[in-house]
Amino acid sequence: MFNYTLRRLLTVIPTLLVLIVFSFYLMRLAPGGPFTSEKPLPPAVMQNVLERYGMDQPLYVQLWTYIKNIVFHFDFGPSFAQKDRTVNDVIAQGFPVTLTYGFWSAVFVLVLGIPLGIVAALRHNSIWDYTMTGLAIFSQIFPNFVLAPILVLLFTLSWGLLPGGGWNGGQWEYIVMPAIALGTSYMAGVARLTRGSMLEVLNAPFILTARAKGLPERVIIWRHALKPALLPTLTYMGPVFVYMITGSVFIDVFFSTGGIGQDFIDGAYSRDYSMLLGLAILYSLLTFALNLMLDLLYAWIDPKVRSSL
Amino acid sequence: MTDARKRLNSRDFADTVAEEMIVSRSFWADARRRFLGHRLAVFSVFMLLALVLFALFGHAFARWSFEEIDWNVLGRIKTEGAPSLDNGHWFGVDELGRDLYARVVQGTRTSLMVGFVAGPLAVLLGATLGALAGYFGGRLDQIITGFYTIWISIPYIIFFVVWQAFFGRSLTQMIIVIIIVNWTAGLLIVRGQVMMLKHREFVDAARMLGMSDLAIIFKHLAPNILWVIVIYTSIVIPEVIMAESLVSFLGVGIQEPNTSWGALISEGARTMTFGTLWQLAFPAAFFVIAQVSLYYIGDGLRDALDPKDRR
Numbered sequence: 115m116f117n118y119t120l121r122r123l124l125t126v127i128p129t130l131l132v133l134i135v136f137s138f139y140l141m142r143l144a145p146g147g148p149f150t151s152e153k154p155l156p157p158a159v160m161q162n163v164l165e166r167y168g169m170d171q172p173l174y175v176q177l178w179t180y181i182k183n184i185v186f187h188f189d190f191g192p193s194f195a196q197k198d199r200t201v202n203d204v205i206a207q208g209f210p211v212t213l214t215y216g217f218w219s220a221v222f223v224l225v226l227g228i229p230l231g232i233v234a235a236l237r238h239n240s241i242w243d244y245t246m247t248g249l250a251i252f253s254q255i256f257p258n259f260v261l262a263p264i265l266v267l268l269f270t271l272s273w274g275l276l277p278g279g280g281w282n283g284g285q286w287e288y289i290v291m292p293a294i295a296l297g298t299s300y301m302a303g304v305a306r307l308t309r310g311s312m313l314e315v316l317n318a319p320f321i322l323t324a325r326a327k328g329l330p331e332r333v334i335i336w337r338h339a340l341k342p343a344l345l346p347t348l349t350y351m352g353p354v355f356v357y358m359i360t361g362s363v364f365i366d367v368f369f370s371t372g373g374i375g376q377d378f379i380d381g382a383y384s385r386d387y388s389m390l391l392g393l394a395i396l397y398s399l400l401t402f403a404l405n406l407m408l409d410l411l412y413a414w415i416d417p418k419v420r421s422s423l
Numbered sequence: 424m425t426d427a428r429k430r431l432n433s434r435d436f437a438d439t440v441a442e443e444m445i446v447s448r449s450f451w452a453d454a455r456r457r458f459l460g461h462r463l464a465v466f467s468v469f470m471l472l473a474l475v476l477f478a479l480f481g482h483a484f485a486r487w488s489f490e491e492i493d494w495n496v497l498g499r500i501k502t503e504g505a506p507s508l509d510n511g512h513w514f515g516v517d518e519l520g521r522d523l524y525a526r527v528v529q530g531t532r533t534s535l536m537v538g539f540v541a542g543p544l545a546v547l548l549g550a551t552l553g554a555l556a557g558y559f560g561g562r563l564d565q566i567i568t569g570f571y572t573i574w575i576s577i578p579y580i581i582f583f584v585v586w587q588a589f590f591g592r593s594l595t596q597m598i599i600v601i602i603i604v605n606w607t608a609g610l611l612i613v614r615g616q617v618m619m620l621k622h623r624e625f626v627d628a629a630r631m632l633g634m635s636d637l638a639i640i641f642k643h644l645a646p647n648i649l650w651v652i653v654i655y656t657s658i659v660i661p662e663v664i665m666a667e668s669l670v671s672f673l674g675v676g677i678q679e680p681n682t683s684w685g686a687l688i689s690e691g692a693r694t695m696t697f698g699t700l701w702q703l704a705f706p707a708a709f710f711v712i713a714q715v716s717l718y719y720i721g722d723g724l725r726d727a728l729d730p731k732d733r734r
Contacts, residue, residue, distance in 0.1 A: 128573065129572075129577075130571050131571045133573075133577055137582075137585060140585065140586070140589070143587060144589035146589075162472065177548075238587070245632045254709055255714045255715050255718060256668070257665055257668075258713065259668065259669055259672045259685065259688065259689070259692075260453070260688060260707050260710065260711065262692070263688070263692035263695060263703055263707075266692075266695075267695055267700075267703075271695070271696065288517065298542065316614075317697055356575075356578055359578050360578045360579065360580040360732070363580055364669060364672065364673060365672065367673055367674075368692070377582065378581075379584065379673055379674070379675070382584045382585055382587075382588035382589075382675060383588060383675075385588075387590070390585055393581075394585075397578045398577050398581075401577075401578055403437055
């Protein structure tokens with residue numbers, strides 16, 4: 115287990131290296147730059163600006179300096195577009211926001227999705243089951259960028275219940291809609307998957323044995339069926355986390371939460387090299403950490419997986 | 424003789440059975456029959472065809488072009504820009520006074536094009552790499568799967584946004600970047616299938632006849648994994664359309680005045696506070712219809728093709 119974790123942690127290094135080198139050259143090879151504007155700067159000024167940011171040196175030297183600064187000083191460099199702010203500042207300010215509603219969104223996905231799936235499986239082929247399945251298909255087809263405007267339309271414009279955007283220090287009213295908009299389609303996916311695996315487990319021989327022993331239904335479900343039924347859901351959460359991180363870029367932009375997604379899009383427009391690279395690294399690390407956590411959880415639950423690690 | 428007995432001995436029954444035996448029941452004929460039995464999927468195919476026809480010939484029914492500004496309604500869009508049969512704006516006008524019907528036709532064209540060109544190409548690329556990795560194994564397999572592992576742990580939107588912002592925002596660039604982002608789709612499952620199939624007798628036979636490795640992969644293995652490719656393509660196409668829409672929503676998609684569903688939905692969402700709801704409703708409806716249809720077509724294809732689900 116320990117060895118496995120260590121091995122996984124070691125793969126993060128080549129992954130990040132590929133990401134950094136690839137994105138670095140991709141961005142630099144594209145025409146234009148953070149300091150090209152409608153009215154070109156005088157050559158002398160331009161020279162000074164480039165020197166200030168170390169951009170007068172050859173590309174591989176810049177890349178090396180960049181990596182060195184991260185490794186030794188944990189410094190992701192100054193922002194090229196937002197004067198007087200470093201990438202570290204921007205992340206320190208925006209990341210907690212994204213993380214907060216992301217967390218609540220994940221809670222929403224699991225706390226609603228799993229029980230929905232279980233209820234649908236237990237009341238198989240009932241009206242509950244059909245409503246749930248219909249709902250699941252429905253919300254898989256409404257991605258967050260269609261759902262979010264509809265939510266704002268209902269909760270803000272029609273009923274005036276919730277604020278249509280902003281953050282305000284993370285009061286709960288400001289978290290509700292981003293969390294729901296981000297999570298709904300994955301909640302539906304989780305519900306559908308849980309339903310399927312629960313049905314499968316309930317038909318398994320060991321459940322029949324438990325029934326034959328005369329155990330009460332409650333014990334059968336909670337003690338025997340739940341754990342194996344949740345395994346496929348866990349594997350599904352890996353890609354879900356990746357998509358939720360991706361989706362958070364959109365949520366940040368649409369709800370103006372002040373999270374890092376907005377900085378990322380702004381950075382793309384203004385060719386803010388260091389900002390884009392820094393945030394790309396952050397997003398990848400987050401993906402990686404969540405996946406590792408999930409795999410370890412999986413191993414903890416499933417003895418078969420544990421012994422193979 | 425009982426009734427059932429009589430029926431079994433009848434001439435009619437013998438004919439039907441004989442016919443069943445003569446008509447060859449290949450895998451694909453079987454699959455076609457199963458697909459046609461899936462009523463929702465068949466209906467969805469017709470919906471999708473209607474969308475394609477709309478994209479191709481919709482312009483013929485538009486009274487305005489998609490980039491022309493109707494100065495008569497500009498400035499009074501809320502009151503006079505609504506959908507109307509009188510002034511020829513079937514779907515109303517957008518924020519800038521351009522005909523929304525013509526823009527939806529244009530957007531449908533872009534979105535479908537992106538989905539149906541980039542999606543299959545991405546799956547083909549992934550399938551080819553997966554087949555090579557599975558067939559040759561060894562070092563090549565290690566390189567491809569290693570790269571795969573690295574690639575899927577990079578959130579794709581990052582790459583997508585950066586590419587679009589830096590390399591211009593044409594349709595071609597969009598298709599290229601979607602292929603680069605999605606090449607991993609179907610790779611692992613094709614690799615697994617090939618690894619399983621390559622030890623079968625027909626591959627040995629082909630090899631003994633002196634066929635080259637590549638010829639074996641493309642002539643003998645490819646038909647056997649075609650079903651995987653078809654299923655994955657049906658999954659990837661709606662995903663690609665969705666990704667394109669998301670990126671367009673973020674404002675880094677197709678360049679104006681061209682547009683796509685995502686860009687139209689984004690404009691509609693921005694202006695809905697002013698009460699011009701049709702600007703959101705029409706593009707969103709088209710998007711949702713396409714997604715529902717593609718979902719059921721994919722569902723039908725999975726039922727028809729996946730040997731695990733044979734009933």
